[in-house]
Amino acid sequence: MAYSEKVIDHAENPRNVGTLDKEDPSVGTGLVGAPACGDVMRLQIKVSDDGVIQDAKFKTFGCGSAIASSSLATEWIKGKKVEEAEAIKNVDIVNELNLPPVKIHCSVLAEDAIKSAIADYRAKQAAKKA
């Protein structure tokens, strides 16, 4: 299968690979997918007091499209407000990376990873206030 140039670029030069301290209350971690399915994404966000995503990191076990989807996701959400990041849809990723139908699940996983990281961040914040 031929990849789009953007997928190749992200897969070969992934942005924001790394790990944030998951114990930090300002960090939200999302871990989605399953090894048996062939893809696992971990996406982390670090959120400032005024609700802006200051930093985002990812690690992905998966094909080139999965790596590219998560790399793009971190690039997009950095600097955005949490609510704005939450509005990102998998079709936006599909369109940007020109993913073929068989790879759409990679973009779904990236959207789930963003939402899961935000949910974790919010749960931590709620726990802090309680």
Add this chain to the structure above:
Amino acid sequence: MAIKLPIFMDYHSTTPVDPRVIEEMLPYFNEKFGNAASRSHAFGWTAEEAVDYARERIGKLVNAQSEKEIVFTSGATESNNVAIKGVAEFYKEKGNHIITSVIEHKAVLDTCKRLEKEGYEVTYLGVGKDGRVDPDDVKRAITDKTILVSIMLANNEIGTVQPLEEIGKLTRERGVLFHSDAVQGVGKVPFDVQKMNVDLASVTAHKMYGPKGVGGLYVRRSKPRVRLVAQMDGGGHERGMRSGTLNVPGIVGFGKAADIMSKEGKEESARLLAMRERLRKKLETSLEEVFVNGSLEHRLPGNLNVSFAFVEGEAMMMAIKDVAVSSGSACTSASLEPSYVLRALGVGDELAHSSIRFGLGRYTTEEEIDFVADLVIDKVKHLRNMSPLYEMYKDGIDLKSVQWVAH
């Protein structure tokens, strides 16, 4: 010497045609273009003579008793189809049971599935962790209704070589016909239809440095004489077993390729085995959590199928895009299911997704092996650095204990 890229390390999929084979084929495209079925003139006789010479050479490679036992087809898929369907149809009064294994090529499995729909019963034998069929399982599966056992010589994905000699003893004892899809192994590992009591064997030219589009089926003519119903109707070519004008240049090439294999196969296998082991040892020395899939001992010399844990196969292939290999990862198939062969071995899905098949062949060089080993080691490390699973493994987390959200 500078390495020429891309490097072909996918010799199980196909092979380039040996220049000596091309040379022998060329006159049969124009100068000696006759139809081998033309009995009335010299053009036909020349073609027929060339075809029979090829039969002889291919027969010799598998140790047939007569060149008449080789039937030409369009390739191994057709050979497998005609062998299994042809025998099933001819012997249906005798019985309706066929035995095969779960790791056969789709050309065998799907043929058997079609026969099941037509009322035949098929037993699909499992394999051990070593990727081999247990002859005792064959013994237990044979019933009074069994007409055919079909077990491959060597597996196309993991290269494991099956115990054909033991199975052949059993089938001969019970008067059951024995077919083997010998495509991947013939010329590379010992294969002898007499010693192994094989009654039908599928072979193809393009896996042994011959052209694509030409295959053969060995059909035993005596003790026992194997009968089959043709699956292609027409002019009654190939002693009525396969109608259709013969692909004379292709057959000539097949014959030459078989002859080279007969003469050089053993030496070539020793060379490939040394290189395969060099590759394996390099990978295993420099990387942790590398698993060879299937028996190392009973394996094609040019095959190395390994799983690099925590790294997905397609991402790996993309990272080493200058090297042509193949993977059992779901992402490389349309079905999104990982390799059924690896699953049959009991390799977990996560490791099946991480598998890479290296296929070495006639033109593989030691320089290429070293280049590929270094590249693979570097890229596995790179991809593991961005794998959450590797990080968890390093943190001592048991990945099996994690509650994964399947999708």
